[in-house]
Amino acid sequence: MSLWSPILAAGANGLPYVVPIHPNLVHLTLGLFIVAIAFDIVAALYPLEKPIFKFLAIPVTTSGLYDVGWFNMVAAAIITFFTVAAGFYEIILAEPSDDVISPWGLGAMDTMVWHGVGGVLLLALIVGMTVWRGFQRYLWREDRARQVDWSYLLAGLFIFVLMFAQGTLGAHLGGDFGVHVTADRLIRDGLDPNDLSASTPFPETSLADASPSEAVTTLPTTEETP
Amino acid sequence: MFENLLPPLNNHNLPYPDTIHPIVVHFVIAMVLFGVVCDAIAFLTKNTKLYEVGWWNMVFATISIFIAIIFGQVEAGLATPYAAAAADLNLHTLLGWSLSALLAGITGWRYIIRLKNPASIPVSYLSMNAVLTAIVLFQVYLGDKLVWVYGLHTEAVVEAARGGLLK
Numbered sequence: 390m391s392l393w394s395p396i397l398a399a400g401a402n403g404l405p406y407v408v409p410i411h412p413n414l415v416h417l418t419l420g421l422f423i424v425a426i427a428f429d430i431v432a433a434l435y436p437l438e439k440p441i442f443k444f445l446a447i448p449v450t451t452s453g454l455y456d457v458g459w460f461n462m463v464a465a466a467i468i469t470f471f472t473v474a475a476g477f478y479e480i481i482l483a484e485p486s487d488d489v490i491s492p493w494g495l496g497a498m499d500t501m502v503w504h505g506v507g508g509v510l511l512l513a514l515i516v517g518m519t520v521w522r523g524f525q526r527y528l529w530r531e532d533r534a535r536q537v538d539w540s541y542l543l544a545g546l547f548i549f550v551l552m553f554a555q556g557t558l559g560a561h562l563g564g565d566f567g568v569h570v571t572a573d574r575l576i577r578d579g580l581d582p583n584d585l586s587a588s589t590p591f592p593e594t595s596l597a598d599a600s601p602s603e604a605v606t607t608l609p610t611t612e613e614t615p
Numbered sequence: 616m617f618e619n620l621l622p623p624l625n626n627h628n629l630p631y632p633d634t635i636h637p638i639v640v641h642f643v644i645a646m647v648l649f650g651v652v653c654d655a656i657a658f659l660t661k662n663t664k665l666y667e668v669g670w671w672n673m674v675f676a677t678i679s680i681f682i683a684i685i686f687g688q689v690e691a692g693l694a695t696p697y698a699a700a701a702a703d704l705n706l707h708t709l710l711g712w713s714l715s716a717l718l719a720g721i722t723g724w725r726y727i728i729r730l731k732n733p734a735s736i737p738v739s740y741l742s743m744n745a746v747l748t749a750i751v752l753f754q755v756y757l758g759d760k761l762v763w764v765y766g767l768h769t770e771a772v773v774e775a776a777r778g779g780l781l782k
Contacts, residue, residue, distance in 0.1 A: 408759040412637075416755075419638075420645025424675055448730070453667035460668045464649055489770070492632060560633040563762065564769045572766030576775050582765065583699040583781070 402571040403482050409569045411479050414472035415559070419552060421465035422515060425522075426545035429458035429537045455536040459526050466519040473508045480505055485566040486577060493557070497566045500558050507555040514548055628693050628773045636686040637762065640755075642679035646672040647718070647751050651744045658741060663734040670729055677722040680715045687711055690768065695776040700765035707757040714750060721747055 400407065431438065432454035442449045485497030495503070518541070525537055567573025572582035622630045650672030657665035687708070696704045721743055728736055766772040775781040 402763065408756070408763040412763070413644075413755065413759065416641045416644040417648070420641040421649060424642065424646060424672070427675075428671065447726070448733075450667075453664075453671070456664050457668050457671045460653065460665065461649065461672070464652075486771075556638070557633065564627055564633060567766065567769055567771050569763060570766040570769050570771070571764045573769050573771040576766075576771045576781075581781070582772070583697055 400571070401574050402569045403484050403574065404479065404569055409475075409479050411472065411475040412559070412563070414468060414475055415556075417468045418465055418472045418511075418515070419556070421461045421468065422518075422545075422552070423549065425458050425461035425465060426542065426549070428454050428461070429545070430542055432458060433535050433537060433539075433542060451534070455526070458537065459522060462515075462519050462522050466516050469512050469515050473512045476508050477505065479569060483562070483568045484574075485562070485568050486573075489566055491558075491561040491565050493561065495558075495561070497562075497568075500561050500566065501568075504555065504558040504562060507551070507558065511548070511551060511555060514551070518544065518548070624693070626770050626773060627768045628695060628776075629690070629768060634686075634690055634762075634768050636683060636690050637758070639679060639683040639686055640758065643676050643683055643714075643718075644751060644755055646676035646679065647747060650676065651748050654736060654741060654744055658736065666729075666733060666736060670725055670733075673718075673722045673725055677718050680711075680718050684711055684715055694761075694767040695773065695781075696765070696767060697772075697776065697781045700761065700767060703757055703760050703765070704767070707754065707761060710750065710754050710757065714754060717747060717750065 562568045575582045650669040653665040653669035
């Protein structure tokens with residue numbers, strides 16, 4: 390028993406709380422960043438959209454659209470420090486299935502390493518984009534009608550691609566390797582997730598009922614259950 | 616007859632690689648929460664720029680929630696919920712549709728407020744923001760349970776359900 394075991398004494402999901410925190414902060418990081426870039430694009434292309442907003446009877450000022458691009462980006466940068474921190478905490482506590490290969494041909498450890506490296510890289514890029522955005526807003530382009538350079542918007546679109554790859558790796562960790570998924574942990578221990586107190590083994594009759602073609606090799610037999 | 620037109624279901628019981636609903640809800644969760652925060656800061660500091668940021672975030676959230684519901688219904692229909700998961704899935708569905716009406720109503724109200732005076736919002740609107748935030752957070756908690764506790768659409772749960780082990 391280590392000094393930390395009371396803190397790390399986790400539920401069936403391997404965490405000291407009921408659902409992982411990192412995927413929830415990811416909603417904020419991705420939502421804020423993508424919408425920030427999207428509104429800067431809408432603002433930069435406003436002359437094209439003017440008739441649409443007029444038809445919808447929505448008054449628009451481009452400065453208001455650029456405000457969304459700026460403040461959402463600042464919020465994304467702040468929140469992403471917490472997203473990455475929570476991600477590393479939950480990677481440390483991960484007990485992935487090591488007999489599974491992801492749809493991208495990676496094992497659990499490789500997927501976690503790439504997702505961890507990707508997280509730090511994206512944090513650096515988001516903070517870098519925020520600083521770049523701030524210089525454009527307050528110094529370099531202060532007196533221009535278009536508050537952002539086209540290269541900034543292109544960089545944002547490129548980061549969307551990195552985020553898609555990073556998000557898919559994260560989806561593999563939860564959906565394929567079952568990291569911090571309570572039901573997956575229980576099933577792999579031969580327990581029935583209908584009983585979340587984690588004490589009911591799958592009845593032997595159910596195992597017998599499963600047709601061989603559908604039976605799952607990763608499902609343990611009842612002799613492994615406590 | 617139409618099932619033959621769809622790609623075969625994969626080991627997540629989906630006709631496409633991974634769940635899409637949890638991606639679309641980024642744009643509901645983040646935009647509602649940040650929009651509410653912007654409104655609150657604007658109200659307290661009189662920085663009226665942030666009212667505009669709050670408004671546009673609510674517009675984006677309102678468009679997104681209907682897309683989120685479409686994918687949510689598709690993926691709920693393919694979720695093979697077992698006994699323990701069914702009640703939370705039903706409540707998440709009911710609350711999701713209700714939230715679309717509430718969010719559209721609040722954004723419509725905001726549209727009128729902004730037309731009249733974009734530099735101020737009434738306290739009654741702010742309190743509606745607080746109610747909306749509470750429901751969104753509870754809805755996120757239910758969605759978290761469906762994915763991270765019940766493991767719907769995860770490989771292990773889909774395998775167990777297909778093997779007849781999980782009912």
